Amino acid sequence: MRRLSILSVRPGAVLAHPVYDGRGRLVLRAGSELSGHQLERLQALGIRTLWIVDPRAEGIEPIEPVNPLTESRILHVLHAMFSQGPDGPDFTSLLHALREAAGDLASQIGALQSPRVPLAVYPPALPELPVHSLNVAVVALACARTGGRMWDRSRDLALGALLHDLGRAPALARGEPAYHPVVGWQAIKDDVLISALTKVIVLQHHERLDGSGYPAGLRGQDLHPLAQIVGLADAYVASLEGRDGSKPRPPHEILEEIMGSGGFEFDYDVVDDFYRAVAPYPPGAMVLLSSGRKGLVRGIDRLPGRPPLRLLAEDDEKSPQWEDIELLSPGHQTEVIVSVLPE
Ligand SMILES: [Fe+2]
Numbered sequence: 108m109r110r111l112s113i114l115s116v117r118p119g120a121v122l123a124h125p126v127y128d129g130r131g132r133l134v135l136r137a138g139s140e141l142s143g144h145q146l147e148r149l150q151a152l153g154i155r156t157l158w159i160v161d162p163r164a165e166g167i168e169p170i171e172p173v174n175p176l177t178e179s180r181i182l183h184v185l186h187a188m189f190s191q192g193p194d195g196p197d198f199t200s201l202l203h204a205l206r207e208a209a210g211d212l213a214s215q216i217g218a219l220q221s222p223r224v225p226l227a228v229y230p231p232a233l234p235e236l237p238v239h240s241l242n243v244a245v246v247a248l249a250c251a252r253t254g255g256r257m258w259d260r261s262r263d264l265a266l267g268a269l270l271h272d273l274g275r276a277p278a279l280a281r282g283e284p285a286y287h288p289v290v291g292w293q294a295i296k297d298d299v300l301i302s303a304l305t306k307v308i309v310l311q312h313h314e315r316l317d318g319s320g321y322p323a324g325l326r327g328q329d330l331h332p333l334a335q336i337v338g339l340a341d342a343y344v345a346s347l348e349g350r351d352g353s354k355p356r357p358p359h360e361i362l363e364e365i366m367g368s369g370g371f372e373f374d375y376d377v378v379d380d381f382y383r384a385v386a387p388y389p390p391g392a393m394v395l396l397s398s399g400r401k402g403l404v405r406g407i408d409r410l411p412g413r414p415p416l417r418l419l420a421e422d423d424e425k426s427p428q429w430e431d432i433e434l435l436s437p438g439h440q441t442e443v444i445v446s447v448l449p450e
């Protein structure tokens with residue numbers, strides 16, 4: 108099975124996983140063959156990706172960092188929070204519901220067997236704020252887990268990451284987008300159930316080690332290490348999505364850029380944890396190689412940019428043919444992944 112953007116799923120495809128709505132209610136069972144009408148209905152319900160049966164992915168074990176019920180719950184709560192804003196009537200109850208879910212999210216990432224963690228929602232093709240926020244939280248938790256950084260505060264980290272862009276829409280509406288960390292912080296600063304650490308993460312997620320960030324231009328020791336982790340996770344996820352009119356970029360380019368920011372924008376150790384924690388090409392992703400051939404990622408290996416691959420011989424889903432290769436082995440070591448394909 109493979110996870111695809113709903114825009115890439117064709118009628119006739121078979122669901123490999125059940126689909127739930129934001130309240131945890133079953134919408135469609137695993138094994139259902141999807142009609143065009145059902146696909147439209149799922150899109151209208153806010154479903155953005157689907158797990159689909161694909162014979163070419165036989166034997167490839169996907170990694171699901173977040174339980175589907177937790178995922179749909181978090182996306183539902185974030186959607187409600189962001190659409191009604193900090194002044195909305197249900198803001199406080201939504202905030203507290205998200206705090207509970209952040210604890211579940213942190214324990215799920217902590218319990219994951221895989222040493223590297225892919226995004227929660229992949230591909231991140233549609234840069235919607237709830238999906239962005241969940242992906243940032245998963246990457247930040249993965250970094251903290253790998254680096255063994257303050258894991259006892261992982262719930263506060265998860266909640267800070269989920270809330271990091273809470274002030275984005277109101278700040279944009281005021282014509283002051285760079286002020287959004289302050290607007291988000293103001294919305295939660297008086298809530299006694301939300302930890303000081305979560306509040307600091309929201310306020311500092313765009314500050315940078317060398318003082319080049321905003322809103323305060325803090326530097327060095329003045330930045331909380333977990334706020335730096337969220338800042339780095341945010342930079343990575345935003346570049347993958349393509350933000351503010353820029354095109355989505357391939358993971359290897361972004362990884363190189365982030366490696367180069369060590370010691371300047373981000374602490375070396377944080378960059379090192381990130382490099383060891385992320386799985387930029389999750390099992391099941393379809394990639395294009397420099398040779399022009401297409402392949403499916405088979406698993407996760409020690410080098411993030413060179414995962415084991417299944418080279419697809421031809422684009423025929425009925426009688427698929429393939430060859431399983433290692434990108435590091437003789438005959439293949441000059442081939443590199445150049446992009447992730449939508450299907
Ligand atoms: Fe932000």
Ligand SMILES: [Fe+2]
Nearest residue numbers: 239271272341
């Ligand atoms: Fe963000």
